[in-house]
Amino acid sequence: MTRPVLWNYDLDDASYTVRLMASLAGVDVDLRAVDVYPGAEHHSPGYLARHPLGRVPLLEDGVVQLRQVPAMLTHLARTGPRGTGFLPADPVGTAAVEDWLAFAFRDWLALSAARSASIFGDGVDLDPLRAAAIAALRVAEDRLVAQSLLGSGFVAGSAASVADIALFPGFALSRDSNIDHDAFPALRNWARRIRALEGFVTMPGIPDYH
Amino acid sequence: MPPPPVAWTPVALAADLQPGAAAGVVVDGAEVAIWRDTAGTPHAWEDRCPHRGMKLSFGFVRGERLACLYHGWEYDGGGQCRYIPAHPDLDVPASICVNRYSAADAAGLLWVASGTGSGDLPDPGDPLSPLRSLFIDAPLGEVLNRLAADGLPGLGPVVESAEDGPLLNFDQAGHRFVVGRHPTGPSGTALHILLKGEVSAEARAAMIPATAELRRLAEAGR
Numbered sequence: 001m002t003r004p005v006l007w008n009y010d011l012d013d014a015s016y017t018v019r020l021m022a023s024l025a026g027v028d029v030d031l032r033a034v035d036v037y038p039g040a041e042h043h044s045p046g047y048l049a050r051h052p053l054g055r056v057p058l059l060e061d062g063v064v065q066l067r068q069v070p071a072m073l074t075h076l077a078r079t080g081p082r083g084t085g086f087l088p089a090d091p092v093g094t095a096a097v098e099d100w101l102a103f104a105f106r107d108w109l110a111l112s113a114a115r116s117a118s119i120f121g122d123g124v125d126l127d128p129l130r131a132a133a134i135a136a137l138r139v140a141e142d143r144l145v146a147q148s149l150l151g152s153g154f155v156a157g158s159a160a161s162v163a164d165i166a167l168f169p170g171f172a173l174s175r176d177s178n179i180d181h182d183a184f185p186a187l188r189n190w191a192r193r194i195r196a197l198e199g200f201v202t203m204p205g206i207p208d209y210h
Numbered sequence: 211m212p213p214p215p216v217a218w219t220p221v222a223l224a225a226d227l228q229p230g231a232a233a234g235v236v237v238d239g240a241e242v243a244i245w246r247d248t249a250g251t252p253h254a255w256e257d258r259c260p261h262r263g264m265k266l267s268f269g270f271v272r273g274e275r276l277a278c279l280y281h282g283w284e285y286d287g288g289g290q291c292r293y294i295p296a297h298p299d300l301d302v303p304a305s306i307c308v309n310r311y312s313a314a315d316a317a318g319l320l321w322v323a324s325g326t327g328s329g330d331l332p333d334p335g336d337p338l339s340p341l342r343s344l345f346i347d348a349p350l351g352e353v354l355n356r357l358a359a360d361g362l363p364g365l366g367p368v369v370e371s372a373e374d375g376p377l378l379n380f381d382q383a384g385h386r387f388v389v390g391r392h393p394t395g396p397s398g399t400a401l402h403i404l405l406k407g408e409v410s411a412e413a414r415a416a417m418i419p420a421t422a423e424l425r426r427l428a429e430a431g432r
């Protein structure tokens with residue numbers, strides 16, 4: 001069987017999210033490096049033919065061609081030998097995971113925007129981006145405080161789900177935008193639990209403790 | 211950087227810092243690295259590596275030592291540097307040592323002080339059920355006045371409230387709340403909130419929205 005192909009840029013947080021999910025789910029992917037910086041290869045005609053939106057990552061698995069990260073996460077969880085635990089089977093669990101997955105790809109993107117502006121942005125006003133990022137962090141912190149009290153270490157259900165994996169990089173990389181973890185003890189402990197999962201991998205900027 | 215106050219300050223719920231974990235806290239403007247070794251003993255140090263100044267709270271615990279994230283220098287529980295990866299055979303000079311503060315567990319809270327700490331740590335007394343730590347961008351005095359008068363929003367009237375050194379106690383909704391007061395700076399507050407006795411997880415989880423509302427009201431100054 002041919003392995004899925006992930007068109008990837010190592011320093012991109014969305015690409016990392018997919019590499020992390022693949023590794024946790026036990027899926028071996030062939031990585032194809034896309035020279036986003038400085039080459040702007042994601043805007044080249046060859047790449048645009050595969051991905052008209054000109055973004056990384058892109059996941060190709062046989063006839064399946066995925067351009068949206070949430071679809072990649074659920075696909076990897078569904079097909080990987082260790083993946084099924086990341087997608088609950090029951091309607092209640094599924095509802096919670098889908099709600100937090102949508103949060104990760106809407107409100108939580110403020111963290112990614114604040115990080116990009118901090119690293120690459122010239123003269124961008126960081127304050128509103130940081131405020132939106134902190135508002136999102138507080139929503140997740142409050143959720144995880146309640147979840148932990150109820151005996152769960154994760155945002156939806158009692159085990160790590162695709163929603164947790166979608167959220168992890170934004171928190172782990174938030175120090176790049178000078179957002180410390182001091183005020184988020186529940187998120188800090190949740191991040192330790194994610195790091196302890198079998199198959200956990202890092203990216204540049206996320207240290208490996210072990 | 212200024213050291214933390216000499217008087218004991220609660221900086222976290224004890225249960226929120228697990229053995230083998232490190233975290234950063236700000237105590238009255240002082241940046242402090244708190245960590246527990248794998249045996250669970252708490253430590254509080256200046257959050258600054260003697261090598262190049264990296265925050266030690268970004269580091270990681272290896273058994274009885276804290277290793278700096280940047281170049282991996284390892285410090286033992288006494289703050290003494292014991293290992294430098296770039297010079298593995300070096301007998302590290304005793305002068306390479308972290309500034310240490312005092313750290314202690316008491317009454318479900320983790321406490322930090324400069325020197326050996328002044329004042330008594332609270333007696334554990336009855337069992338306590340942790341609720342949460344809440345970080346608010348508003349001065350401690352304002353937050354405490356609001357809390358002493360109204361408690362958590364939406365939970366009914368506060369029957370009685372009393373300050374007990376670094377703790378604020380109040381009765382509301384049939385519970386006795388015990389709150390560790392922690393100024394992070396002139397306009398920042400952390401509250402470390404516990405409940406007296408055994409309170410069910412469901413009852414505590416149901417209070418989380420009220421704590422978020424307290425944070426919102428305090429920051430709006432209303």
Ligand code: FES
Nearest residue numbers: 259261262278281
């Ligand atoms: S700064 Fe800590 S080891 Fe270099």
